[in-house]
Amino acid sequence: MRLPRRGAEPGAPPAGQPWSGRFPGFDVLDQSSHWDPATTGVVLARVGMAPDIRFFTPDEEAVATALCDQLLAQDDATEPQARVAVVNMIDARLAERQTDGWRYDDMPDDGQAWRESLAWLDADANEQFGCDFAACSRAQQGSLIHSVQNRGSDTWHGLCAERVWSLWTRYACTAFYSHPFAWNEMGFSGPAYPRGYKNAGIDRLEPFEVRDARPGDDPLRRRA
Amino acid sequence: MSNVRERNESAWLLPPDGKRVNHQLRQDMRRFEDNDEVDLLVVGCGAGGSTMLQRLARAGWKVLALDAGPFWDPDTDWVSDEAGSHHLYWTEPRVISGSDPVPLGSNNSGRGVGGSMVHYAGYTPRFHPSDFRTRTTDGVGADWPIDYSDVQPYYEAIEEELPVAGEKWPWGDPHSYPYRPHPVSGNGDIFLRGAERLGLVAKVGPVAIVNGRFGNRAHCIYRGFCLQGCKVNAKASPLITHIPDALAHGAEVRSNCMVTRIEVDERTGRATGVHYVHEGVSRFQRANVVVVAGYSIETPRLLLNSADARFPEGLCNDFDQVGRYLMVQGAPQTAGRFDEEVRMYKAPPPEVSTEAFYETDPTKPYKRGFSIQTVSPLPITWAEHVTAQGYWGADLRAYMSDYVHWSCLGALCEFLPQPDNRVTLADEKDRHGLPVAHFSYSQCDNDGALMRAAQEVMEDILRAAGADEVITIDRFAHLVGGARMAVDEQHGVVDSNCRTFAVPNLYITDGSVLPTQGSANPALTIMAVAARAADRLVAASRRGKEQP
Numbered sequence: 063m064r065l066p067r068r069g070a071e072p073g074a075p076p077a078g079q080p081w082s083g084r085f086p087g088f089d090v091l092d093q094s095s096h097w098d099p100a101t102t103g104v105v106l107a108r109v110g111m112a113p114d115i116r117f118f119t120p121d122e123e124a125v126a127t128a129l130c131d132q133l134l135a136q137d138d139a140t141e142p143q144a145r146v147a148v149v150n151m152i153d154a155r156l157a158e159r160q161t162d163g164w165r166y167d168d169m170p171d172d173g174q175a176w177r178e179s180l181a182w183l184d185a186d187a188n189e190q191f192g193c194d195f196a197a198c199s200r201a202q203q204g205s206l207i208h209s210v211q212n213r214g215s216d217t218w219h220g221l222c223a224e225r226v227w228s229l230w231t232r233y234a235c236t237a238f239y240s241h242p243f244a245w246n247e248m249g250f251s252g253p254a255y256p257r258g259y260k261n262a263g264i265d266r267l268e269p270f271e272v273r274d275a276r277p278g279d280d281p282l283r284r285r286a
Numbered sequence: 287m288s289n290v291r292e293r294n295e296s297a298w299l300l301p302p303d304g305k306r307v308n309h310q311l312r313q314d315m316r317r318f319e320d321n322d323e324v325d326l327l328v329v330g331c332g333a334g335g336s337t338m339l340q341r342l343a344r345a346g347w348k349v350l351a352l353d354a355g356p357f358w359d360p361d362t363d364w365v366s367d368e369a370g371s372h373h374l375y376w377t378e379p380r381v382i383s384g385s386d387p388v389p390l391g392s393n394n395s396g397r398g399v400g401g402s403m404v405h406y407a408g409y410t411p412r413f414h415p416s417d418f419r420t421r422t423t424d425g426v427g428a429d430w431p432i433d434y435s436d437v438q439p440y441y442e443a444i445e446e447e448l449p450v451a452g453e454k455w456p457w458g459d460p461h462s463y464p465y466r467p468h469p470v471s472g473n474g475d476i477f478l479r480g481a482e483r484l485g486l487v488a489k490v491g492p493v494a495i496v497n498g499r500f501g502n503r504a505h506c507i508y509r510g511f512c513l514q515g516c517k518v519n520a521k522a523s524p525l526i527t528h529i530p531d532a533l534a535h536g537a538e539v540r541s542n543c544m545v546t547r548i549e550v551d552e553r554t555g556r557a558t559g560v561h562y563v564h565e566g567v568s569r570f571q572r573a574n575v576v577v578v579a580g581y582s583i584e585t586p587r588l589l590l591n592s593a594d595a596r597f598p599e600g601l602c603n604d605f606d607q608v609g610r611y612l613m614v615q616g617a618p619q620t621a622g623r624f625d626e627e628v629r630m631y632k633a634p635p636p637e638v639s640t641e642a643f644y645e646t647d648p649t650k651p652y653k654r655g656f657s658i659q660t661v662s663p664l665p666i667t668w669a670e671h672v673t674a675q676g677y678w679g680a681d682l683r684a685y686m687s688d689y690v691h692w693s694c695l696g697a698l699c700e701f702l703p704q705p706d707n708r709v710t711l712a713d714e715k716d717r718h719g720l721p722v723a724h725f726s727y728s729q730c731d732n733d734g735a736l737m738r739a740a741q742e743v744m745e746d747i748l749r750a751a752g753a754d755e756v757i758t759i760d761r762f763a764h765l766v767g768g769a770r771m772a773v774d775e776q777h778g779v780v781d782s783n784c785r786t787f788a789v790p791n792l793y794i795t796d797g798s799v800l801p802t803q804g805s806a807n808p809a810l811t812i813m814a815v816a817a818r819a820a821d822r823l824v825a826a827s828r829r830g831k832e833q834p
Contacts, residue, residue, distance in 0.1 A: 081687035100362055104370035135680040163377035163391025235669035240369035248689040250665050253366035255517045258507025262471030262632040277625050281685050282755040
């Protein structure tokens with residue numbers, strides 16, 4: 063099967079970002095003909111049309127979309143082709159009650175915790191900036207999110223802030239980093255059955271892997 | 287030791303044609319009626335339950351195992367993908383609390399035939415002799431009612447059956463492994479390089495992953511998805527190491543059967559069978575001996591949910607021992623950044639370990655110790671490491687794009703058994719209307735000191751190997767305890783043979799019987815203790831104490 067090429071097409075990270083262009087020409091989907099059928103079905107389903115929203119109300123969807131765009135630095139304007147439909151993926155899990163198998167005794171179940179925390183984000187936005195969270199500027203949204211993160215183990219509208227933070231980031235990252243587009247920007251080779259790997263070891267690559275074009279570009283040095 | 291094939295033919299009962307399941311064997315499986323009184327019924331087909339089932343089937347008993355989850359087919363049910371492997375975990379509702387609540391599900395709770403060994407990494411170290419008497423020698427933890435020497439022959443037997451690959455092992459009771467060590471990948475190389483520069487001994491193994499060929503099981507292909515279920519049949523789990531042989535000797539495995547209650551006859555005080563739900567229908571299976579092997583959360587929950595007039599506080603809970611002394615290991619993971627490409631996703635996450643810090647070091651302010659092993663998180667798990675540093679948005683994406691440069695080590699810290707770390711029943715009910723488990727966990731000072739010490743050592747190793755940045759995430763791994771083995775019923779739930787003190791024909795053969803945990807991954811010990819219990823049960827029945 064021939065899948066869409068990258069470039070200006072699906073799967074291309076936006077140009078000019080620290081995370082873009084490190085693995086030039088690498089597209090994990092090029093290898094999909096080497097995957098087993100069960101895995102291929104699961105992974106390619108994510109590249110296809112996102113499931114419709116079933117769990118979130120339209121108001122919740124609006125807040126969740128803005129929140130997840132912030133958490134994952136996604137931007138509808140700059141990367142329409144490469145945007146991972148994170149909110150639809152989270153919504154699908156919540157609709158199917160696919161939890162991680164536990165909840166804290168002082169938190170509601172995951173679905174209810176999402177609903178409540180999104181409503182409180184909207185309430186905070188209206189109180190501080192006089193408009194809904196989704197209508198706030200990116201900077202305003204960022205400061206509201208930051209204030210939840212900075213609360214640590216303190217409560218935020220009666221919820222333990224760090225547990226809300228964990229809920230948001232856990233669901234958002236599980237969705238985003240399950241997507242081949244995300245694997246492309248990190249050079250991850252994805253599924254490897256039945257082929258496996260033949261060249262494990264420091265600085266050793268498979269023929270289809272692409273070396274990092276900016277190996278010294280690590281976050282620590284970039285900050286310095 | 288006799289030829290392993292003569293004791294356990296599982297690997298030869300798997301198909302040689304590249305398929306991972308012997309469908310004929312499953313199709314021809316013996317099937318009992320609910321009204322048949324089987325000699326022995328096992329609840330849960332994980333490490334302990336499957337071993338028990340295979341041993342008793344071999345002994346000629348009529349045996350049946352019920353498992354709440356599916357009878358997996360690795361070809362169709364498992365994928366080379368993190369998010370797509372969610373169904374491998376026990377994700378029924380559970381409530382967690384305490385000062386250090388322990389997340390359950392993906393990290394420590396399995397489901398279906400094979401249990402948590404379907405998604406464990408594959409490390410199979412032995413416990414050290416000291417683990418069996420920490421109360422006496424270290425003044426902490428508990429003494430087992432048995433000794434290392436009681437378990438040692440079963441370690442050897444199970445190591446051959448899995449089989450285990452690794453270097454000659456210098457720690458604890460020094461021993462060697464039946465299969466040579468695997469070649470190591472970038473992550474293992476980093477560990478070995480850092481350890482060598484520090485003058486620290488680290489060894490390759492021990493992993494229950496085929497190196498070479500074993501029966502009809504294939505050699506590992508180093509694809510890195512050990513935690514998502516091994517589609518290769520290279521990594522050991524009871525699904526391929528014990529269940530095939532059990533079926534060939536007349537055992538039945540009945541999947542998708544959620545056991546809801548153990549029935550005990552009030553007059554005789556003996557277990558008569560179990561209530562279970564299959565496809566929405568409540569049924570009752572009769573049995574002469576009942577073995578519970580649901581692991582450290584579900585085993586106590588089942589006992590508590592089996593309360594009756596004789597046992598109002600829960601079955602076997604006359605002395606308030608059920609659910610207590612549940613342990614997790616502190617499992618901080620430290621990652622280091624290298625300009626070289628490590629690509630830690632290539633090769634199995636379990637590669638190299640050191641047990642140099644396992645025992646109590648009298649120069650340190652804490653008791654007992656920790657082990658250090660390679661772990662190789664895949665992207666979603668790696669994102670947890672990065673978000674744990676507080677990064678999100680553009681910082682998160684930038685860190686994540688750096689993935690191929692990171693190497694990751696994990697520690698297992700021996701957290702001590704404490705009575706208040708326990709399972710009780712929550713008010714919340716599951717879809718069967720049964721109260722769900724409430725698991726409370728709080729660390730003691732010794733636990734916290736071990737976490738910090740382990741982190742320091744991992745940072746030292748990675749820096750010695752050349753890392754310019756190190757990041758650490760605090761987490762937990764494994765479950766043991768909750769229905770522990772003890773000398774009497776005031777200190778535990780089962781005796782040294784895994785028989786409950788309260789009900790003479792009720793046994794527990796899973797991780798919940800372990801009184802301490804060392805800093806070893808528990809799977810091998812759970813299997814070895816179950817294999818020993820099986821031997822003792824067969825011997826007792828031959829003496830007429832327990833009729834099959």
